[in-house]
Amino acid sequence: MSFDVSAVRRQFPILSQIIDGQPVHYLDNGASAQTPDAVLDAVRVYETTSRANVLRGVHRLAERATEAYENARVEVATFLGVDPMEVVFTGGCTAAINLVAYSYGSLLRAGDRIILSELEHHSNIVPWQLLRQRSGIEIDVVPVTVNGRIDLNALPRLLTPRTKLISLAHVSNVTGTLVDVHAVVTLARTVGAKVMLDGAQRAPHGPLDLPAMGIDFYAFAGHKAYGPNGIGVLWAKAELLEAMPPFHGGGSMIGRVTFAETTWAPPPRRFEAGTPPIGPAIGLGAACKWMRGLDWKEAHAHEMALVERLMDGLQKIDGTALFGPGSTQNRYPVLSFLLDGVHPHDVAQTLDSFGVAVRAGHHCCQPLMDRFDLDGTTRVSIAPYNDNTDIDALLTGVQHAARTLR
């Protein structure tokens, strides 16, 4: 049975609206995806039937809220293939990476080394630079190939006995390339380094089996995975969470507080200080459940067919060039391109006038842009609800920009 994109689209009310007489062609999913009825309904049910603070109250609404919040943790854990007690709710993917950089980072010593890549989002660079300032760790950088892939051939010579962590984008938010996790983990193990993946661009494309990947940390954002914003997830192996000190202090994350000494709650509560984003967590649980309800073999094939249609169409427009791989192998549906003589922001602005939403600029990847001496790219990021009309509207807009802006 072929993928029924119409049935998926109907679940996303925002896609049926008309703005200034035009349908919404939403191809900026890598920045924020849209939200299905299942998520909107779950949040509304919580807010209208169960809204209260979690963990401490004894009244019925508090009991309901706590149950819904913890059920959301179970949904996320099921989506990731892990134990719920290893799932920490955070304010977002950036917050999750900062948590690791601070808490796991506090276990590192001056002279210890971590490895990043040239294509990392700033959120997987700056937290480690802050750690470097605090504790004197060293940062090594894996280069990127001309096709926009992390050059794993260059990884072995960066490994040292002091290498403690390799932290990489699971899928690039610029080129859509998928890192070879098995190769990274195999190499990391030769020096006993941990592996963290920034899953912001991978999690929106179906369930994962993190234990089978052999990694140690995984982070992703709710709003890119069809959930609310203000919520993200850190997964880490239980023994790592157990060894890590808290990131933020406050209510809920404690065992016992005295002015002389405070003890910490066990994970995951140790890392969820204060009132958590309850409604957003419940929404993210619903989003994970919704994603598990899709046939991802078909959904992914549908997404990649759209990537092929896009690549074919761009090739027919004079002056376009892909930034990243020219194939659909080992990648996800995020694609960057350049239009010779036209700045990416002008491409994106022109596309907006055709009802097409894309992202343009450096994509919070300035080191990658510097590596290729680029001002930026125009990025198309696709979700299962996108269809041929979205791609065709985009191609029409690019043709218009090519005709009028140079």
Next chain:
Amino acid sequence: MTDQLYQDRIVALAKAKTGAGKLTAPTKSARRDNPLCGDRVIIDVRLDDGGKIAEIAHQVRGCLLCQASASALASVAVGRNAAGIEKVRLDAERAIGREEGEAGEPFAAFAPVRSHKSRHECVLLPFEALKEALS
């Protein structure tokens, strides 16, 4: 299409590239970056004894609006001091709706940017660089 941001006059200003390049012996130079979009403007000026701009050049790595603004600014900058440039900036801000009043030329051409608030900084970045160069 829903609007006409890239009207002929703006495109023509960008393509004119008035003042594009470098000065061989600038009195002052300044670079300003927009960290949100990555646009970058470098302005060189040669000042006369009275502190007025005798020569100006700009290098823009940015969008068409930023290029058009730099080009328009260069076309009216010579002979002006810092206060005179502020008057030109007022025209630019009027054109994009940040200030009341009617914008003078050549910045009246930027009126279509008014409703695109995320692009206002593209127009103003060359002014920021020039202000720094003149400070």
